[in-house]
Amino acid sequence: MPEILTVLPPVLAIIVAMLTRNVYAALGLAIIASETLIANFNPAMGALGSIDRAAAVFESPGNTRVLLFCLLIGALIAWMRDSGGVEAVVSGLMKRGLVSTPRRAALAPALAGTAIFVETNVSLLSSGVLGQRLFDAHGLSRERLAYIIDSTSAPVSALILLNGWGAYALGLVEPYGFESPIGVVAGTIPWNFYALLTLAGVYLTVFTGRVFGPMKTAGLNRDVLVEDEEAVAPTRSIYMWLPLLTMIAGALAFMAWTGGGNILAGNGSQSILWAVCLAMLVGGVLLAMGKAFPKGGLQARGFAGIAEMVPVVAILFLSIALGDSLRVLGTGTFMASVAEAFVSPIIVPAVVFVVAGVTAFMTGTSWGTYGIMIPIAMPLAVALGIPPSLALAAVLGGGVFGDHCSPISDTTIIASLAAGCDHIEHVRTQLPYALVTGGIAVVMYLAAGVWVSLA
Template identity: 30%
Template sequence: MIISKNIFAAVILMGSLCLAIYVNLFTQQTWLEQSYQYDTYTTKSGLNAYTYKGKEILIKDIVPYQSSPINQSALSANNKAPSIIEQWVIKNDKQLVLLKPAFHYGFWSLLPAFVTILLCLLTKEPLTALFSGIVVGAIMLGEYDLTDKVIIPNLASEGTAALLLLYLWLLGGLLGIWSKTGAAQAFANFMTQHFVKGQRSAKFISWLLGILFFQGGTMSTTLVGTTVRPLADKAKVSHEEMSYIVDSTASPIASILAFNAWPAYVQALIFVPGVSFLATETDRIKFFFSSIPFSFYSILAVLGTLLLSLNVTRFSGKRLQEAHKRALQTNQLDAPGAKPLSTKELQGSNVPKGYKPHVLEFVFPLLTLITIAVMTFVYTGTPEVNWAFGVALLMSAFIALAKGMSLDNLIEGFGTGLKGVVVASVILMLAVIIGSISKQIGGGLYLVSQLGEQLPFWLLPVILQLITVIIAFSTGTSWGTYAIAFPLAMPLAWALCQSQELANPELFMMVCFAAVLNGSVYGDQCSPISDTTILSSMTTGCDLMDHVKSQLVPATFAACVAAVLWTGLVYFFA
């Protein structure tokens, strides 16, 4: 059976490489106009400007929209790569918009993501599956020099370098030092003695921490997973259950308790000309919060993890039910044949002789980490996670040295931590690269461009949900999906409001907004190439594909119920 699967995987890969060459040589690119709306203002010197990441950016060389070579008419007429990559234009004699061209290869744009996910499910080897998808996507783009033209440029980007710094050096080093000092085990023992009395209480505390760390994404999964791993292992909670709780209380809760960076990011993508309740940044942020009651998937996902935490497994699916029974009856935290995304060295402690671990060695760095992340978010609008983990790492090291641990033992623990997360860090790096390639070849653009204005209005929320699910699942990013889908979905929703004369257009727009927001979260959460999926597996010590397959059923159940609720809501009340 293994041989046949490997042969089948090889055939799929070879066929995909042939198709990639065909697409590169013979398939015409379809170019589309992408417009971005910023809150612009006039400086004291009379120049137009906008603020980006706290910096004032001056706008120069503004041209009329009709004369731009990258408006949709010009792109459709030329149907080839334009000479410029962006341009500021003025619409209707007053509206400033930034235009950027993008292209897709039709349904072929989905090929790299399709190959990656298929091979990942077939072989359970995410490293080879991700690399195969990268090769297919690079060939489609005509980039045959994978090292110098594909991998190195992506590694050199600020975002990827920050990911590797955080999750390889800082997180890995911190876990390694905690393992060497026995701090994580001491924390688990303390919690077990005072709060955790079994599987249920361990899972409930994990769920509660997921709610408290409502910043979402990689920050939440890393903080919660790192914190609860030792106490959950001590209570013999299966790794599939823990990774599901950590993953499903990250982005879902961030879209409900949205006192974070999400509204500020999303509001810039949902401007629609002529819509009064989306006119200003304040209006769009208010619109975001007003739509929260319609985030049915996120609400159901958080409730689903609460039920699982209370050992109510009716809606969790067969795999999670079996994992729960296995851990309860045999104390086996992983399924047979599982390949957890952390080494055995990080699953216990290797405390030097004569060194006495203390629970505060875990608590002080953890509280410092959380405090820095929260306070930097309050004062700057962005949680400085690298600062938080860096200070926590240094604090753990200084405490260990002050208590008498030798520098050699400390460095040994640090190195063990790096080894423990290196495979997961490589997987994370490859996931970032394939996400970048998928966005570049326009898979999401192709899917959204297939929508038309003639479909029944009550079908639009579900269609938007399905499309954003596919985009997020294929690219492994919810925020990247927002950048693709919102600028196209919101004008389409408003056009349907106008053409079909809906009685309650603001309600309809809120539901469509929630469908895009939640569909992206669901697709990202279930994707094996998502950073949050990988980190949930890594920090809880779960096999990546066991995590993906086990959470697919409860997440899909919540998504289906949400789709029914959205459809009924707009059909009867919009």
């Protein structure tokens, strides 16, 4: 089979998703296409293989934990929202003048997304829950909220690296015999141009209030919908902040515990699942003691919140299955081989960034991209005399760039969920920002390549 055909399934998924706005059909067709190629163009075996591939998602404890987390967080969000806890927090912030303007309202989730760097999903959901009501109150679109939280949470995780991202990158770098692998990973911060520029772009947008592209018209029909929504009276702010604080602190504590005292070595999926269960316990007891819901209401609202998450979890489930299938098909390996063809030190950082971005875009996973691209980038860096931190930063930034552009990315899916907006609309409105920032990053990587060559 020609290797170029390995890019057909992800391309099919992206085209169908954009044209039909039906992500379920897009992902399902892509899985069948991938499995059919794996089965040597046998469509019957491809269909059967697709079923087995979907079932195999649950063979990974990490995948299962993430899916459970996304379901359970729905119950926690419903409790915080329907109890009046979110409204109480927003009301308190408004009374104190802390979110009295659209600029301040937009700044709140941006700061939350930046500060909660321990785990991307926790960051996205925490800042999204806070931002939804604030953005509605000031007439700001949910798509803009999704952009803000998506473009702070993942970039800051790829920069600070005191989290699972850092541990993963360190594990991939260590086999190459560097004197200080930790130094290589830590040294990526000034070279991670896409992440730095994306964060700067978010805060520039927040402080200036200016947007461009499809974001200008995003959410025009949202105002009517908001007016029709049933208002929830503010009750006690502790119904929101205590479970949320429990989840964040629990994620940190469990990361340290599962890592034997080292957060970097902790188990991310296990920690966030334990943390959300602990937060639900705290929230459930708090709401029961405060009689926030009528008899049986706590359970009913919890299941209703879980039901709200089912469509998004289905997309995430299909995305994971597609990613697994594409790894077997060899899509990422083919994309990585493209990078190997360019051996000039001047263009290698830029090429690595672009190929990592395209790979993440097509596979929908930045971490999967890292597993493919870091083993390519590190030997290239050593052979050509390129600073390993520069090459690693290009991979890390490229993975986030591809995720931000991809409609099949798990982080864009969860960002849409957290902001409460249509997933395809989030991708469509965020895409111009990602492309502009990615283009500038390519130029900066070319300049870095020239600088390294002359040094």
